[in-house]
Amino acid sequence: MSRVNGRTIVATNQEEMAVLHRLNLTSLRVPRKQELRTLQELRTLHKYRDVRCKKVPLHHRLFLGILAREGLRASELRNLEWSNLDLDRGLLTLEENKTDSPRTWPLDHGVAEALRRWEKLLSPRAKQAKYVIVHRRSGQRIAGGKAAAQLKAGLTKAKVSREALFNSTATRMSIRGHDLRATFVTMSLAAGKTEAWVTDRTGHTSSTMLYRYKRAARTHAEAQMGSLRPLHEVIPELSQVTAPQVDEA
Numbered sequence: 001m002s003r004v005n006g007r008t009i010v011a012t013n014q015e016e017m018a019v020l021h022r023l024n025l026t027s028l029r030v031p032r033k034q035e036l037r038t039l040q041e042l043r044t045l046h047k048y049r050d051v052r053c054k055k056v057p058l059h060h061r062l063f064l065g066i067l068a069r070e071g072l073r074a075s076e077l078r079n080l081e082w083s084n085l086d087l088d089r090g091l092l093t094l095e096e097n098k099t100d101s102p103r104t105w106p107l108d109h110g111v112a113e114a115l116r117r118w119e120k121l122l123s124p125r126a127k128q129a130k131y132v133i134v135h136r137r138s139g140q141r142i143a144g145g146k147a148a149a150q151l152k153a154g155l156t157k158a159k160v161s162r163e164a165l166f167n168s169t170a171t172r173m174s175i176r177g178h179d180l181r182a183t184f185v186t187m188s189l190a191a192g193k194t195e196a197w198v199t200d201r202t203g204h205t206s207s208t209m210l211y212r213y214k215r216a217a218r219t220h221a222e223a224q225m226g227s228l229r230p231l232h233e234v235i236p237e238l239s240q241v242t243a244p245q246v247d248e249a
Helices: 014-023 056-070 074-078 109-121 148-156 179-189 195-202 207-222
Strands: 002-004 009-010 093-094 103-108
Touching: 014 148, 056 074, 056 109, 056 148, 056 179, 093 148, 093 195, 103 195, 195 207
Parallel strands: none
Antiparallel strands: 002 009, 093 103
């Protein structure tokens, strides 16, 4: 454990960091003690070429991967319908959300490509569902209010066992699904994205709401912690799907 710019960075051993790298998610978060999770901390949930990681349901991996790359609220992603997407142009539109403020933005390239391939991978029954994140065979929606449990279950199946991820203390919270949204904000600011760019995607309504992420973003940039790989490349089931043609007319 070390201190950087007044923030606690909880390092993992090499074996755990290797597994987390394969997961390819991240939780850079600012909880009670402003603890900063390393970028490697959740990278394990997405390379998924490790048999342990493939035990995590595919639609759960897709769900968690999009949260970390687009900054959506878990409820917004769970309720996302195919009609909200224009995959030819790579756009997402949310007309109903927590702030009742409709917003549209271009998806991350890897997320847009992952969703195109995901649509191809769905069974006829699942394609009849109007929701995007469903079991690819049955079409059953992902459970609501379970993002933290799904994230912890995935890390457990991947043999990531660091106690700080799973147990809260008086000064530190255990990992939550919301931390993936915080990851998106932190990495975006660290990469030099403007506040307007971030809020177009997250729906935050003031600079004050983003301020708490800025110091973590500076640490992230100074430590050269990097970014997440494209989603369509790191989930093997999607990387093996032939990319659909996109109408560029």
